[in-house]
Amino acid sequence: MSYIAKPSAHHPALPKNALGLTRRDYEGTMSTLCAGCGHDSITAALIEACFEMDLPAHRIAKVSGIGCSSKAPTYFLSRSHGFNSVHGRMPSITTGAAMANRDLVYIGVSGDGDTASIGLGQFCHAIRRRLNMTYIVMNNGCYGLTKGQFSATNDKTSPSKKGEANPFEAIDLCQLAIQLGAGFVARSFSGDKDQLIPLIKAAISYKGFAFLDVVSPCVTFNNHPASTKSFDYVRAHNMASENRLDYVEPKEEIIVDYAEGSSAAIALHDGSRLVLHKLDAGHDPRDADGAIMVIRHNDKQGRVATGLLYIDESQQDMHDVLASTEQPLNQVPMAQLCPGAGALAAINQRLR
Amino acid sequence: MSDINDFVVKFATVNGSGSASANTIFAKTLFRMGLAVSPKNIFPSNIQGLPTWYEVRVSELGYIARRDGIDLMVAMNPQTFKEDLAEIVPGGWLLYDSTLPRVWPREDVNVLGIPIAQLCAQKWSDPRQRQLFKNMVYVGALTAFFDMDVEVLQGAVGDQLKGKEKLVAANMEAVNLGRDFAKQNFACPLPIRVRPAQCSKGKIMVSGNEAAGLGAIYAGATVCAWYPITPSTSLAEAFEKYARRLRVNKAGKRLYGIVQAEDELAAIGVAIGGGWNGARAFTATSGPGISLMSEFLGLAYFAEVPVVLFNIQRGGPSTGMPTRTQQSDIISCAYASHGDTKQVLLFPANPSECFSMGAAAFDLAERLQTPVIVMSDLDIGMNEWVTEPLAWDDRHVHDRGKVLDAAALDGFKDVKGRDWGRYLDVDGDAIPYRTLPGTHPNKGAFFTRGTSHDENARYTEDGRIHARILDRIRRKFDTAASLVPKPELIIRDKNAKLGIVYFGANAPAVLEALDLLERDGIKINALRIKAFPFTAEIAAFCENHDSLFVVEQNRDAQMRSLLMTEIDVPGGKLIRTLNYDGMPMTAAFVRGAVLKELRPAKAAAE
Numbered sequence: 001m002s003y004i005a006k007p008s009a010h011h012p013a014l015p016k017n018a019l020g021l022t023r024r025d026y027e028g029t030m031s032t033l034c035a036g037c038g039h040d041s042i043t044a045a046l047i048e049a050c051f052e053m054d055l056p057a058h059r060i061a062k063v064s065g066i067g068c069s070s071k072a073p074t075y076f077l078s079r080s081h082g083f084n085s086v087h088g089r090m091p092s093i094t095t096g097a098a099m100a101n102r103d104l105v106y107i108g109v110s111g112d113g114d115t116a117s118i119g120l121g122q123f124c125h126a127i128r129r130r131l132n133m134t135y136i137v138m139n140n141g142c143y144g145l146t147k148g149q150f151s152a153t154n155d156k157t158s159p160s161k162k163g164e165a166n167p168f169e170a171i172d173l174c175q176l177a178i179q180l181g182a183g184f185v186a187r188s189f190s191g192d193k194d195q196l197i198p199l200i201k202a203a204i205s206y207k208g209f210a211f212l213d214v215v216s217p218c219v220t221f222n223n224h225p226a227s228t229k230s231f232d233y234v235r236a237h238n239m240a241s242e243n244r245l246d247y248v249e250p251k252e253e254i255i256v257d258y259a260e261g262s263s264a265a266i267a268l269h270d271g272s273r274l275v276l277h278k279l280d281a282g283h284d285p286r287d288a289d290g291a292i293m294v295i296r297h298n299d300k301q302g303r304v305a306t307g308l309l310y311i312d313e314s315q316q317d318m319h320d321v322l323a324s325t326e327q328p329l330n331q332v333p334m335a336q337l338c339p340g341a342g343a344l345a346a347i348n349q350r351l352r
Numbered sequence: 353m354s355d356i357n358d359f360v361v362k363f364a365t366v367n368g369s370g371s372a373s374a375n376t377i378f379a380k381t382l383f384r385m386g387l388a389v390s391p392k393n394i395f396p397s398n399i400q401g402l403p404t405w406y407e408v409r410v411s412e413l414g415y416i417a418r419r420d421g422i423d424l425m426v427a428m429n430p431q432t433f434k435e436d437l438a439e440i441v442p443g444g445w446l447l448y449d450s451t452l453p454r455v456w457p458r459e460d461v462n463v464l465g466i467p468i469a470q471l472c473a474q475k476w477s478d479p480r481q482r483q484l485f486k487n488m489v490y491v492g493a494l495t496a497f498f499d500m501d502v503e504v505l506q507g508a509v510g511d512q513l514k515g516k517e518k519l520v521a522a523n524m525e526a527v528n529l530g531r532d533f534a535k536q537n538f539a540c541p542l543p544i545r546v547r548p549a550q551c552s553k554g555k556i557m558v559s560g561n562e563a564a565g566l567g568a569i570y571a572g573a574t575v576c577a578w579y580p581i582t583p584s585t586s587l588a589e590a591f592e593k594y595a596r597r598l599r600v601n602k603a604g605k606r607l608y609g610i611v612q613a614e615d616e617l618a619a620i621g622v623a624i625g626g627g628w629n630g631a632r633a634f635t636a637t638s639g640p641g642i643s644l645m646s647e648f649l650g651l652a653y654f655a656e657v658p659v660v661l662f663n664i665q666r667g668g669p670s671t672g673m674p675t676r677t678q679q680s681d682i683i684s685c686a687y688a689s690h691g692d693t694k695q696v697l698l699f700p701a702n703p704s705e706c707f708s709m710g711a712a713a714f715d716l717a718e719r720l721q722t723p724v725i726v727m728s729d730l731d732i733g734m735n736e737w738v739t740e741p742l743a744w745d746d747r748h749v750h751d752r753g754k755v756l757d758a759a760a761l762d763g764f765k766d767v768k769g770r771d772w773g774r775y776l777d778v779d780g781d782a783i784p785y786r787t788l789p790g791t792h793p794n795k796g797a798f799f800t801r802g803t804s805h806d807e808n809a810r811y812t813e814d815g816r817i818h819a820r821i822l823d824r825i826r827r828k829f830d831t832a833a834s835l836v837p838k839p840e841l842i843i844r845d846k847n848a849k850l851g852i853v854y855f856g857a858n859a860p861a862v863l864e865a866l867d868l869l870e871r872d873g874i875k876i877n878a879l880r881i882k883a884f885p886f887t888a889e890i891a892a893f894c895e896n897h898d899s900l901f902v903v904e905q906n907r908d909a910q911m912r913s914l915l916m917t918e919i920d921v922p923g924g925k926l927i928r929t930l931n932y933d934g935m936p937m938t939a940a941f942v943r944g945a946v947l948k949e950l951r952p953a954k955a956a957a958e
Contacts (some may be wrong), residue, residue, distance in 0.1 A: 018892050058797060058804045061789045063630070074811070075797055084626060084801040085621070086781040092577075092618040096633055097789070098626025099575045099609040104629075104790050166570070184703035213940075315506035325605035329574040330788065332607050334750050337572035341744045347566065350743040351383070351556035 003343050006030050018054040026051045030077040033068055038190035038231075039138045043075045044137075045193055046107070049200040050077065053249070060105040061097055065090040065119060068145055068218075069111030069138035076237045088119025091126030094133055095318070096103040102319045104218040105204060106133035116152040116171045123173075127180040127209050132317040134203040137173055138190070140218035143230040157302075158276050161221055174294055174309055183292065183315035184210035187246040187306045190217065191232050195306060197275065198247035202308070205247075207269035208315040215304060219351030228302075239298050240306045250274040254316030266311055276306065285311050357387055357412035359423035359544040361494070363485070366429050368400030373512055374487030376736070378494060380557065382392045383738060385501055388862070390416035392735050392936055397582065397674045403432045413763035413867075414551045416738055417860035418936040423544050424497070426490050428468075437461070445497075445654035447541060449488060451848040457591040464538060466493050470528050475487025485526035492530025499541035501548070501930025502531070514800040552738050554936035557899040559799075560732035561636075562663055567710025568634055569598060571705045572750055573660070575626030575633035577611045577619040579641065582731040584664035587636040588612075597692060614750035616641035620648040627652070627659040628800060628944040630755065630788040632714045634660035639668045642688065649723050651802040654825070656775070658717035658724075658753065658786070661730055665729040667934045676934025679856055680906035685725045686884055686914055692822060696724045696832050701859040702732060705742040709837065709882075711744075718753035720832050721786060726876040729905075731857040731936045754785045758792040760792065771843075773820060774809040783825035787921055805873060826922065829885050839890050842866065845875035850950075855881040855891075857912065858903050864939035869946055872954075875944065883912070888921050899949070901929040904941055 006029060014022040022334045026047045027304050029039050036344035050057065057079035064070035066087035073082045090108050098106055115123045141154035148161060152171045159165050177185045184206040188196045196214065215234050217223045228237075250271030266274045266285070274333045276285065283290045290312040298305040302328070325332065363378075365371035372393070373581050379391040380884045389410045407421050423446040427436045433448075440446055442460040450465030467488045495502055505526055513519045517538060534540055567588050568576070578588035592610050599607040603898040604868060613619040619635040622766040626633030636646065642663055665723040667673030668680050689697050698709045706728055717724040756764060756772065764772040765787075772795070775784045784807075787796035804818040805811060812818065844866060854862045862878055869876055879893045894915065902912040907929040915921040929945045931937055 039848025056793060058793050059790050063625075079797050080793055081797050082799040082801075084799060084803065086647050086802060089617060089621045089648065092613065095611060095618075096575055096577065096622035096627070097629040098494075098630075099611065099622070100626040100629035100631030100633065101790060103789075121614055122618055125618065127741065129611065133526055177685075177788070188560070219540050244397070273545035284858045319609075320622075322609050322611075323604065323606050324609055325601055325603075325607050329607065329609060332574065336601075336607060337599070338570050338744075338750070343598060344570070344744045348556050351558045 002285065003323060005225070019056060021049045021051070023047060024056060025079065026077055028078045031075045032071065034220045036219040037068070038140060038218070039069055040074050040075070041190040041193070042118065042136065042138055042196065042214050042216055043072050043195040045200055047076050048193075049197050049204065052197070053201055053204065055204070059103070060107060062107050063090050063094045063097065064109045065111070065114035067111040067114045067133070067143070067263055069109055070114055070233060072138065073109050073277045088114050089122055090114065090178075091119065091131070091135075093120040093130055095126060095129060097250070098131055098318065099135065099322075102132070102288070102324065103328050106131075107204070108133055108135045110135065110137050110154040112139045112141060112151040116173060120152075120171070124176070124180055127177055127182045127211070129318050130183070130315060130321060131209050132207055132319070134200070134206075134212065138216040139173070139229070140181040140216050140222055142218050142222040144218050144221060144325070148218070155221075155228040161224045165227070169308070171298070172295060173213050175292050178291055178310045182211045182310070183208035183312040185310040186211070186308045187213045187214045187215070187304070189238055189304070189306055191231055191235060192240055192306070194237065195240050195245070195302055201247040202268060202272070202274045205268040205272045206311075206315045218276065234304055236301045238306055239303050241296050245308060246261045246275045248275055249297055265311060268313070276308065285309060286313075355423070356546045357410055357546050357549055360407060360409045360419050360421060361424045361426065362408075362422045362436070362439065363406040363426040364429045365404055365406070367396055367398060367402055367404040368451070369405070369407070369487070370484040371428070371487045374491050375408075377505065377508045377512050377738065378491050378817070379501055380511070381505040382408070382546060383552050384504045384508065385546060386552050387411075387546060388414040388416055388738055390418065390738065391608075392418050392731070394935070400537070403429050404716070408568075410546060412549060412551070415860065415864045417658040417937070417939050419865050420938055426518070426668060427491065427654065428486070430874050432883065445544075449486070451780045456537070464493070464497070464534075464735060465531055466490070466530065468530070471533065472526070475525070475529060477783035485522070488523050489525035489530035492527035493534040496531045496534035496540040497526065497538070497542045499544070499545045499547070502527070512638050522770060529805065529830070539639050554731045555738050556741050556743075557736050557738055558703045559586065559699065559734055559736050560703040560728050561587035561664065561734060562590040562709040564636075564728065564733070565595050566706040566742065568714070569594045570707070570744055571632055571711040573614050573632040573634050573714060574608050575623065575631045576635070577613045577622030577633075578606070578635050579613050579616045579619045581616070581638050583666055583734045584638045584641070584662060586734060587662055587664060591895050596772035616644040617648065620645040620659070623659045624648055624795065626654050626658050626718070628657045632660070632718070632839035634662065636662035636664065638664050638666045639672060639681060639818050640670075642684055646684075646689045648690060649695065650693050651691060653693045654691075654802055655800045655827070656721040656786070658802070660712070660719050660724050660726065661715045662726045662728060664733040667726065671818070673934045675730070676904050677857065677936055678932060679729055679933065679936060680910065681709050681727070681912060682772065682906065682910035684726060688725070693825075694885070696722060697835065697854040698724065699839065699882055700724045700726065700728055700732065701880065702739045702855055706732060707742040707901040712837070715751040716832070716835060719751050719783070719835060720828060721753060721783060722828070722832075727856065729857050736746065736765060753782055756787050756791070756796060758783050761787065761792045761795045772796065773807045775805065775807045775824070777941055782824050783831060833885040833887050836885065836887065838887050839844050839882055840880040841889070841893065842878040843868065843911070844877055848875055848877050849898040850874075850876045851893060851899070852876060852878040852901045852903055852942070853881065853894070853905040853911070853915070856880065858905065861937040861939045861942050862903055865942035866945070868939055868943045872943070872947065874950060884914065886915070891919045891921075894919070894925075897925070899925050899927060900941075901927045901949070903929040903937065905931055905937060907932045
């Protein structure tokens, strides 16, 4: 139904957030992805998260590469500027954009091909730079737009729709991100809205590099019974219950007291908190080594460890490292940037 | 042979031996004595142990092009003795370390043997000092041979060793060691020598990369991303050096951001991201980096994002000659990226223009909403040139182009009463209005994309719209032609039907060749291209001359092709005048090429 333009009119009684905006105000154009695509569920979760967080959409910049996933930013936040760049290079575009204006919220949307293959280098270095952004990979284990080739995140045990075996090891982006020093690493499933929305909110609130790997089945090419990235497989093997969580707005009180040892509240930079439940059954997400073990242990059992895997609440972001001025660089007046003829005369003098 | 203020001295040394700083002091001293000097560093792609050369031409007439024929060779590197000896003109001089005396197999060369290693060994006990001061000993000897002003030299040593004042005295001891030995053992000064002059009065000595980095500071650039590659590295480093000096506020916070990217793809990506978000952003690279950046350059071209790229050209193809100069990226930059693309190019001819054009590139990029590539090269970028002081007019208003703020968006209607659309040609100059993220709560947002789009930035697969947008972007190139720097014209004879077309680092060679040819009785006009797209003046010059020597440093006559393709100059009248051995162009080469065409007998006889 991609040829149908979304009507702009909506029911007058739609609930409004603190900015007086409805969910519709956070939507984008009609999706052109296949009906049932996991990516559309992530899009819906993004819309819900931004709506509930009362984010002014124009203060968000959406950035993507190339592929089905990278088209998704068209389908949410039509009031935000977007940049659909070149294949695998979203991190560099976002780096430059974030250098130019540190005050915006940067949401990068990428896919497993865009990130784990052509863009693996840029992904790694964006993490090293501690870019203050939310980096979402819509991970379906295959190349959709070119009709279903394996991607680098496809499990070795997971054959193609036609039954062709995958000869190569999968790249686990969460393990890689933790190892490279990402401050916030989570995995979720497009079919688990209850888990995904709080994770998106927390990722956006996190100051630093927040990575969110969302398993998002490709209904057309990788949703067959033998696939480890199908809806049925992930539902059956999702370890989300090990580590349930709530995102608590800065303005909200934590009203429920959790039994000691079974929960923990993680403070984020903007005053919001992420409350983890059943902590004793999961792991301490402040422990990077433990996080990698949890991922690997579950993987060995054929299970997908989801939830907040790792967080470093004290991480500095790129601007801290660069010692940039508080004012966004794109707003510093020219008078402060151009030293003028007097300073140049002194420089010329030194060059004589 | 007797030439006051007119000779070439060449230093043949081993890289990593500390010779570079001694050689720089030598050149700087001559410059401060008022002479036009043109030092050329001919260095290997290596850190230590391979041959390296440093040529300094001194010219009473102010010529600063490289000149073949070495009058005095400082032969400090046994690896290259044979070829270094061969380069000396008959009657010239050879200075060498005679600690181990040798017989030089040329009768027509005056040998100046100085036991440099022995002198140093007697003076210093530290092996490192013994090694390093050898360089200052030969510089000292040269002060005697050339009758150089030692006080001026001491000033240059002091500047070179700023912050290490203790070393100045030791260096001067080495200088005196060489100077005294020369005076005691040879007739000093030599017939080739210097005397104070006025040639470099009011000028500065600076490399193009340093000037370009400073140009980016003056342009107000705040985002710099780069990946190390010779010969562009020193440009980003210069930007950082000056930014630390000029762009840190009282709280110690930086009014700039620099990222050393993981590769050239990321470097241009960061710059484009910065340009998209309203910062003045740039990167600097060379040949291989241009190839890697091509995809992104197409995106910035088609999505109309301002960005500045400094291309410090080197010898290609492939890795080519990383430490030699060339002008061989003309075509690959003019049409960088797949599909129909045309990029705006600027051709600075010296470091002063690296500064002014480097700054102007940002105005052009934002005005035109497109990449602007500053086509420097290794010769301009890494060698120190005697050049005009860098100039800045405080009345200059940086042209930030067509960017709408919230108020402008609220009031925006085009002549047809239409609302704002990202790619609408409202003013007839083919340049649309852009908006920056974060500007307005519900207006001005759009999706920047490399896929085909309509005037409202919406995805389209409608071929008619695609062609319409491509046509508008092409028309933008006409606007560009009205904004870029106009060529420099040299008319020596109004009726002359012969001309030279040149650009960039070839300027000194061509200007000198014009004088030489005039002495041969040939008056010839010349035009220096400063930018692509070509302006009307370039077309008129080509129209008004029957034959044009197109002087360039590449094999395939790339500028000639561009003239033929872009402004339909008939190929028959464009004479390929090409040098691509990686060495800076000489006047003798240009003159020879012209003579070969006009007076083949004379050319052959020479």
